[in-house]
Amino acid sequence: MKKSYYIDYPQEHIEGQAHRYRCIFCKQETTAINGNLEGHTSYCEYRIQMEKAGFECLSTHPSATIKDADDYD
Numbered sequence: 001m002k003k004s005y006y007i008d009y010p011q012e013h014i015e016g017q018a019h020r021y022r023c024i025f026c027k028q029e030t031t032a033i034n035g036n037l038e039g040h041t042s043y044c045e046y047r048i049q050m051e052k053a054g055f056e057c058l059s060t061h062p063s064a065t066i067k068d069a070d071d072y073d
């Protein structure tokens with residue numbers, strides 16, 4: 001089960017930073033998260049809850065794809 005965008009996480013305004021918001025759990029900026037579940041830290045309560053609910057990261061092995069190019073050519 002996947003969603004294209006994960007934007008329903010609780011956010012808080014970054015104090016002193018106009019128009020900038022972050023996840024209240026892992027404190028990652030919304031611009032860094034960019035709607036991706038993996039944009040949250042692995043210990044983020046929102047991410048953990050989503051993964052428990054059966055949602056997946058869009059790219060399950062983000063670093064492996066880069067390695068594969070060299071290893072299997």
Ligand SMILES: [Zn+2]
Pocket residue numbers: 009023024025026027028040041044045046047
């Ligand atoms: Zn988070």
